Amino acid sequence: MNKPFPIQQVRAAFPALREDVNRKPLIFFDGPGGTQMAGTAADAMFVYISKGMANLHGTFPTSIRTDDTIAEARSAVADFLNCEPSEVAFGQNMTSLAFAIARSLAASIEEGDEIVVTELDHRANVDPWVTLAKDKGAVVKFIQLNPETFSLDLDMLDEVITPKTKLVAVGMSSNVTGTVTDIENIQSKAKAVGALFVVDAVHAVPHLPIDFKKSGVDILLCSAYKFFGPHIGMAVISASLFERLPVYKLKPAPHEIPYKLETGTQNHEAIAGLIGAIEFIQSLGVGGTRREQLLSGMQQIAAYEDELSESIESFLKEIPEIQLFRAPAGTRKTPTFAFTIAGVNSREATAWFAQNYNMCIADGDFYASTMAEKLGVYHRGGWIRIGLAPYNTAEEIGLFKEGLQQYISAHKK
Structure with a gap:
């Protein structure tokens, strides 16, 4: 028999969830925009800072410790995503890394070549x-995008990906609808024509186990603040590509991977915090190696979030005034729900939840602007989005249901 999810242990691991006599506790339903930080991550950042900070490659203790911290972070990410430590590059965030990589790929793109992106993705x-x-x-x-299923239409893939295609960029899962994309199918088409395959895993990593080596992905991008850590981005680039990537860099900076993509001084304290975030996930799992513990921890998280998701989804589907943008049964999805309320501006609704229930619920297009335009949600101020994290509880969801029913009743004409 599977053990119950240790929700009280999990909640105790997040300082932002601790009750404070000076304020009413917040309910965090904004995980897709960024989770709360695990205490292990915050502690690791403070320890790094408080023991003395330094830049790299010095002979003195604080510099050596910084080198060791970054090396350990690469190793932790490698176990988390199943890649090599030398394939992990750090940067300001996923977006900055993507622009830097795009610039470096310019030498391999010619006029008339084709680049494939999707209507489902974050910009x-x-x-x-x-x-x-x-x-x-x-x-x-x-x-x-198939507007009926809120998933990518892969029926025309052979026409979209052709021998002229040089790069295909796809999100592993939508930060709006939660739809998990069939990247294996797209990857095989991209590889068949010799195209590079880029995956945005920012929204997927907090919810799905990742195996970079088995995926056939050339470039995978993610951000630690989406999985209980600080604001820092990561690019995992296959060594065979990374070695020949002509990056823009300062002349004296290292030429070898992964350092050559890491321009300037990195955010060392955030890198230390990244280790702590991964340690939190590891603490939920079992196994003989860190990779096994991380996979087990992610499986625990996914099973718990799926349980909570079923309760929310069935509830939202029963309300006539709600339009839920959710893929049908049989499509894998993350615990992320986008919806609109008939006759209501989404921002007004989220403000009401913040004022009356202390709930952090987001609204807008969430940078998935192509999908927002195609699905026609801008006249309502975009979507209302509720996204779950492993620190959310059934009681919090009960309060959300209560609040939504109260809000809709008050706004019926």
Whole structure:
């Protein structure tokens, strides 16, 4: 028999959830925009700072400790995502890394080449590649969104990905609808024509186990603040590509991977915090190795979030005034729900929840602007989005249901 999810242990691990006599506790339903930080991550940042900070490659203790911290962070990420430590590069955030990589790929793109992006994605996995195409005279093609299933329409994939295709960029899962994309199918088509395959895993990593080695992905991008850590981005680039990537860098900076993509001084304290975030996930799992413990921890998280998701989804589907943008049964999804309320501006609704229930619920287009336009949600101020994290509880969801029913009743005409 599976053990119950240790929700009280999990909640105790997040300082932001601790009750404070000076304020009413917040209910955090804004995980897709950024989770709360695990205490292990915050502690690791403070320890690094308080023991003395230094830049790299010195002979003195604080510099050596900084080198060791970064090396350990690469090793932790490698176990988390199943890649090599030398394939992990750190940067300001996923978006900045994507633009830097796009710039470095410019030498391999020629006029008339094709670059493929999707209508489902956050623009951080669209605009860097669209900008590259514009600069080089390449053609941009979109894998279209099926507005009925809120998933990518893969039936026309052979027409979208052709021998002229040089790069295909796809999100592993939508930060709006939660739809998990069939990247294996797209990857096989991209590889068949010799195209690079780029995956935005920012929204996927907090919810799905990742196996970079088995995925066949060339470039995978993610951000630690989406999985209980600080604001820092990561690019995992296959060594065979990374070695030949002609990055823009300062002349004295290292030429070897992964350092050559890491321009300037990195955010060392955030890198220390990244280790702590991964340690939190590891603490939920079992196994003989860190990789096994992390996989087990992610499986625990996914099972718990799926349980909570079923309760929310069935509830939202029963309310006539709600339009839920959710893929049908049988499609894998993350615990992320986007909806609109008939006759209501989404921002007004989220403000009401903040004022009356102390709930952090987001609204807008969430940078998935192509999908927002295609699905026609801007006249309502975009979507209302509730996204779960492993520190959310059934009681919190009960309060959300109560509040939503109260809000809709008050706004019926």
